[in-house]
Amino acid sequence: MSSFTEPGQNAPDAAFVLALTESQTALRAYCEASLGNREEGKDAWQRTNVVLWRKAGEWDQKKRFLPWALAVARYEVLAVIRDRQRDLLVFDEDVALAMVDESLHVAETVGARRDALALCTEKLQPRHRDVLSAHYVLGHPHAEIAASHRMRLSAVKVLLMRLRRSLADCIERRLNEQTA
Amino acid sequence: MPRLNELLVESRTRQLSAAERKELNDILRTRPEARAAAAQWLADDVVLTEDLRTAQMEALVDADTPQGAGRVITKYRSWFQWSTTAAAAGVVVGFLCASMAWAIAVPRGAVTEWMMLFQDGFEDKNGPLAPGFPFRTGVWSGDPAEYSAKLKNGGGLRFIQAVGDRNSRNGRANSCDAFRILDLSHLKTQLDPDTESILEFSAEFLDTRPKPGRPVHLACHIYLFEGKPETLQPLWPVALRDVLGSSVGYEDSVGGGDTGREIKVSTRCALHTKADYAVIHVGAGRVTRNGTEPLDLGAQYVSNVQVALKTQALSGKRLLGRSP
Known part of the structure; x- marks a missing residue:
């Protein structure tokens, strides 16, 4: 499969599709970091992709794609903040607005952190990887993870936090090694 | 902190x-x-x-090998502890065309029930398959392929050429693929929470090569997603990272022998409660993903593509009280 044409429309060119694809993790990270909530983040991320696809012709290919895409994402995140139900949000509106700008810097570093993380997760024990996948990918509740891995509930929480911090430290170490 | x-x-x-x-x-x-x-x-x-999801997807793709024939891959293994024997004994409620199927509620009260969600024999189509991944529900599109009315049992789709995928990890042209997006959002409100719901995807393939040749991998994949179908096209197949559930079934064919023999391929996938739509994918390609041998395509067809929903009450005790 390589064609992305939509009958009757001018399809974005290969450079756009490639840039959009490569920016997905950064865009999603930006949306979720700004909103502090996966579901809202996903909503903003999907809206961003639809808008980017429609605006493909406006991208100046002499300029970097990610900053342009993040500017679009910023508008979509602000729209989610404006439209969302207050009782469902994690961040208060003023905090979310502050996080919108804070997260821009973070999103620009996602590529490097992703590469570093890949080296870190390679070294995970299979059991630890399973626990992380159950939590992060499958979204299983802690109690379910505890039951399926024959662990106490408190042990699952401690393990997840320990693994998560350990991976964050590992990312920093790898990045420091690269810049040293 | x-x-x-x-x-x-x-x-x-x-x-x-x-x-x-x-x-x-x-x-x-x-x-x-x-x-x-x-x-x-x-x-x-x-x-x-x-x-972590990429690692899972790679494991999933690696499982798409001869050793994994017929296996069902899902995030919810318990769904598949369901006995196929029970399924075989189920009551066939009715086979309806896709447009009608949405109008009826998922039937309740029987041990195992079936409802046809989608059926396409390609009888009413001709010409080339639309190129690229579908941009909306209700259309087939994919790699170079064409509709044919020459098959003895009616219409079919002939696989002509594999095209490398720009968004995939290796971009290799391993398979000639056709896709269709099915809207499942209406089912969300109709499913009984006390039932297991399984999607069964099947297709009949033909390999009309008169003499045995290189093996060709004939496959059916089904993927479930949450969200809006129109967001999928620009991101395929990277969007597979967000799949809620998937499964694959396949047969390998060398052709020859009875060229009119239908090769039925089927697979089952748990209907995730969050699924808004499914992507069904039929393809003919290399037996091994990393193979370099030329692909012997042009004589392979697919027809009679079906997606059926099977429902079964979760609790045996409760079933006794619900007997028809």
């Missing part, structure tokens, strides 16, 4: 209490370094999730 991290982790798994929410927001409101740390933590959550 251990407390900040704890609150962020807790917010991921449950709704924070009002006091916890206030504490989190106060930390972020008053401490710029906490905002930077929180943004980094949350962004790393996404990166980690992507990394």
Whole structure:
């Protein structure tokens, strides 16, 4: 499969599709970091992709794609903040607005952190990887993870936090090694 | 910032209490370094999730080998403890065309029930398959292929050429693929929470090569997604990272022999409660993903593509009280 044409429309060119694809993790990270909530983040991320696809012709290919895409994402995140139900949000509106700008810097570093993380997760024990996948990918509740891995509930929480911090430290170490 | 991290982790798994929410927001409101740390933590959550999901997807793709024939891959294994014997004994409620199927509720009250969601024999189509991944529901599109009315049992889709995928990991042209997006959103409100719901996807393939040749991999894949179908096209197949569930079934054919023999391929997938739509995918390609041998395509067809929904009550005890 390589064609992305939509009958009757001018399809974005290969450079756009490639840039959009490569920016997905950064865009999603930006949306979720700004909103502090996966579901809202996903909503903003999907809206961003639809808008980017429609605006493909406006991208100046002499300029970097990610900053342009993040500017679009910023508008979509602000729209989610404006439209969302207050009782469902994690961040208060003023905090979310502050996080919108804070997260821009973070999103620009996602590529490097992703590469570093890949080296870190390679070294995970299979059991630890399973626990992380159950939590992060499958979204299983802690109690379910505890039951399926024959662990106490408190042990699952401690393990997840320990693994998560350990991976964050590992990312920093790898990045420091690269810049040293 | 251990407390900040704890609150962020807790917010991921449950709704924070009002006091916890206030504490989190106060930390972020008053401490710029906490905002930077929180943004980094949350962004790393996404990166980690992507990394773990990619590893799962790679394992899933690797499982798409002869050793994995007929196996069902899902995030919810318990769905597949369901006995196929029970399925075989089920009551066939009726085979309806796709347009009618949405108008009826999922039937309740029987041990195992079937409902046809989609059926296409390609009888009413001609000419080439639309190129690229579908941009909406209700259309087939994919690699170079053409509709044919020459088959003895009616219409079919002839696989002509494999095209490399720009968005895939290796971009190799391993398979000639056709896709269709099916809307499942209407089912969300119709499914009984006390039933297991399984999608069964099947297709009949033909390999009309008169003499045996190189093996060709004939496959059916089904993928379930949440969200809006129109967001999928620009991101395919990268969007597979967000798949809710998937399964694959296949047969390998060398042709020859009875060239009119139908090769039925089927697979089953649990209907995830969040699924808004399914992508069904039929293809003919290399037996091994990393193979370099030429593909012997042009004589392979697919026809009679069907997606059926099977439902079965979860509790045996309850079934006794629900007997028709």
